[in-house]
Amino acid sequence: MKNFFDVLIIGGGHAGTEAAWISSQFNLSVAILSSPNSSLASAPCNPAIGGVGKGQVVREIDALGGLMGILADKAGIQFRTLNESKGFAVQSTRVQIDKDLYSKYAEEILSQKNNIVIIREMVSNVSKNDDAFIVQTSTSNIYFAKKVIVTTGTFLNGKLHTGEEQKPGGRVDCANSLGLNDLFKEIKTEPNRFKTGTPPRLDKNTIDYSKMDPQLSDSETRNFHSLNLPFSRESKQVSCYLTRTNEKTLTIIRANKERSPIFNGQIKGIGPRYCPSIEDKAFRYVDKDIHHVFIEPEGLELETIYPNGISTSLPKDVQESFIQTISGLENAKILIHGYAVEYDVIDTSQLSRALEYVSIPGLYFAGQVCGTSGYEEAAGQGIMAGINASLSVLGKNELILDRNDSYIGVMVEDLVSNKRDEPYRLFTARSENRLYVREDNTILRINKYRQILGLNSPIDSYQEEFLVEVDLLSRLVDSTMIYTSPKMKEYFQKMNYGPLEINISFKELLKRPENNPVVVLGDETKRLGINFSYDVIRTVAIAVKYEGYIDRAVIESEKINRLGAKKLNWQILSDSKNISFECKLRIKTIKPETFAQLQRIEGIRPATLAYVAGNII
């Protein structure tokens, strides 16, 4: 068997498969080392891909030539557009997936590539000599690689907690791997410990759905992969259901505080604030007893239901009693109990923006091992690490996505410019340029990066054609005027376009708040007998709607950016009398070097910012 690879990836999750897939496009030899009993691209937590901000990432991955969109479309069993009523810029796609199908398709697609080898062994050591990495496995095999990408997820030194029970493990169904420093002797920094959790899985036949609000699949939600027809569905569509916790549920949880590993000190790792366990919710929002619980099928054939919103590491008996207080779950049977997992994460401030470990060139990290949470975040880093490792093998410059035009760019920059003290999740709020970084214009934003890869796939010609059409329609929209005439006024009235007292530009019509620009542009191009695809119309119309707002935001944010670039001395700040203790603590750990970095530290008070700004002018 071949044992020398251009790119070797440790880990076969969402980051690992994405890295392998894109690397294989460059015609390099690629290996995935994945732990023996786990399937590729598995979804050990919620069975969904996408979400607010994350849907944008999936489309960015897709436009770069990634795998996630293809898999999610194929395995998608319920599609939704989130924030549908809140404006185009914040709309995001989310797809519930059949997690078995998802893994199956991943395995199928990757094994079709002749230049990808999937090896199911546990890694025991990684070292580097002058020209190659040497990867040893527990079965005493040795592999060599020019570049190594580490995508070990929650496996490094993983420890599982369910109430008082704790045992080593990467997931409930998998063994853990060695700790960061044992695996990589050359990495000197101490790992951080993070924690994440998952809810109990319920038997789908023991749930009373009649007591819950069904949430149907939306046939108007567009597929992720750009070459798929937008509304085609490969898998059967099913519903999710909504139910809620109540006072009884929370009373049980609150009464068992001492038995919760999060609160009794058993878990030292820090969990994500934005994806709290039900225990977190119980003690953080003491006045609130009603929390949403989404009942999500894990697959068409699977017996398990994922109750989203009640992740927990409470003891099994407590889980059983509180589950049964929830409407519709009175007789629900728990098939797998909820648990929390603690694991090693690396110090991402040691990574370059290419996700390469700065002091060990050729070693890349991506995914949850970098302290992020979420499949999409993992995949986004995976594809970037894969691209950069491959470009590096080919002797080309690294590819960095700008934070101003992509969520992947936002994420990578946030990761490497900052030490984090909790798992990182993408939100739209993390982008300064939210009105521009949308799902509908993904190809406009990402094509320039895709071109740099120098690959020639069907998506490249699709993107090229799309951009030509967008440009054509944009110019048409820019140059069209509407002149008043009795006939035109009558037409405006008929179409409910608002008044037409003076001549207006076509753009003005699109921007009128009472009009849906996509519908208006669609109707008008049809009236003029011009034939553009719906996607092109949508992209152009939404761009017109937001252009004024985006321009203004850019002007105002520039002032801030100028200040953001100013250098500061964190050592002086951490000794300052004028800064609160808590802020100083954060400044000491994160060591910001510019004002912008200081601003991005979570929990920094405005008083501190004002004080610092006042002192660095």
Place this chain on the structure above:
Amino acid sequence: MNFYTDDHPIIACSTGSLSNTAIALIRLSGFDSLISLQPFFSYSLLKIKPRYSHLTNILNNNLVLDNCLMVFFPKGESYTGENVLEISVHGNLLNIQNILELFIEKADFRSAHPGEFTFRALKNKKLTLSQVEGLDMLLNANSNLMLSQGLDVLQGDLHSQYLRLYESYLKLKSAVEISIDFSEDVGESETKNLLKSSFDLFFTILDSLHSRTQGSISSLLSPDLVLVGQTNAGKSSLFNLLVKHNRSIVSPIAGTTRDYVSEVIQIDRTNYHLIDTAGIRDSLDPIENIGIERAFDLIKKAFFKILIINPFESNPLYLKKLQGIHFDLLIISHADKSDFTNEILHLDLSNLSFENIIAASFKSGSIEPVQNLGPIEPLQNLGPIEPVQNLGPIEPVHNLGPIEPVHNLGLIEPVQNSGPIEPVQNSGPIEPAVKKLLSQKFKNHTSNSPILLERHRSVLNKIHLKALGLTCEISILDDVAIISSEVNILGYYLSELIGVVSPDDVLNSIFSNFCIGK
């Protein structure tokens, strides 16, 4: 920033220096080592203890120039952040001049520019921008109001209110983010309510700050008190009366034109610019007309406007010209004349607008209260004549007690440029009445503790305007993405307010106001 580019050692006399005084404080800043200044002092500078006073002679080639106290503030612990030496010398103007010249000629110091010490303090991070603004106001205060707000700003009190606004803004911003990123977890209606309530809270705090920026502050920062009336109406008498008893120690503000007579007077710890407009006559002379226009502008802008009418010589054309000006006080003079009551019956006040009215007598230089104004024809704005708001019935002068001569103010001498003003020998209670009205109005206008810093006012107005625009968007809640973008812009403006963003020109305007030695 290009005010003062070098960091050359600077020197200036930091105390007022228009006349000889007992003590003057000379400040030296930015010298490399204290020891290098040894030739100029008899006291051994090696023995100097920072922040302690030491008695020393100042020497010029071993010749004693002065005997003085000096205090040394080492680098990092001084006002400017540089090495600073403060010498308290005898305040003779010539003496001060000699000492300044000594250091400039022989120790390579240069005269400090106005505000340069403070600029260095800012540059060396000893003061924040906001503190500099406060200091500016404190030093240039025309009233106790400005003094206290200057100190507030310097100590950061106003700033903490801005921070409170900023905190409420952050809540609003997070409500917007929650409605975009977490509405599924939190619930649609909850996020909507949260968004609306946090906007309401933000807007309430903003509104109370914004209300403090309403009205013109130029009239509060340097309030004008104008006297309007025809020749012989009694303007000069009132002018002299007010000047005689209230003259401010501040010299007349430079740059006033000669179209009118002016003087700075102090009433209730506020400096007013008292102006006697001679400009408005019934002439058709075009050159005079220019003067008239200027006088009109001046009157309109003035904080407190007094119109004096002599009912015996009143010209209806003249009164007609004053249409559209709202006077704070109308004084009808010559009330002592026997047919006064008869005369005012013929007086047409229908086109005039005023807040208060009193009848007064200017007789042989003295002012006396009038017992009875009698009936006057209804005025357009006021209806029957009793309406005088603050004074009740027209006898109010009674309340003010017996007519006594006001204390002589001592050293203050007659104004040089007062020209035609005739000497006043005596005064009556008319003056306290005017003062009372004036103080009352000033208090009313400052009861909301207006924010006086122009930069803060304009940023607050900008924020308020933006927030008003948002009110509508928030109530419709159509496109949260746009709301969030607008809320972000609001955040940029707020950062300007709390000083996170400080456009360079702000510094320019602040430092152009400073006096030398600060």
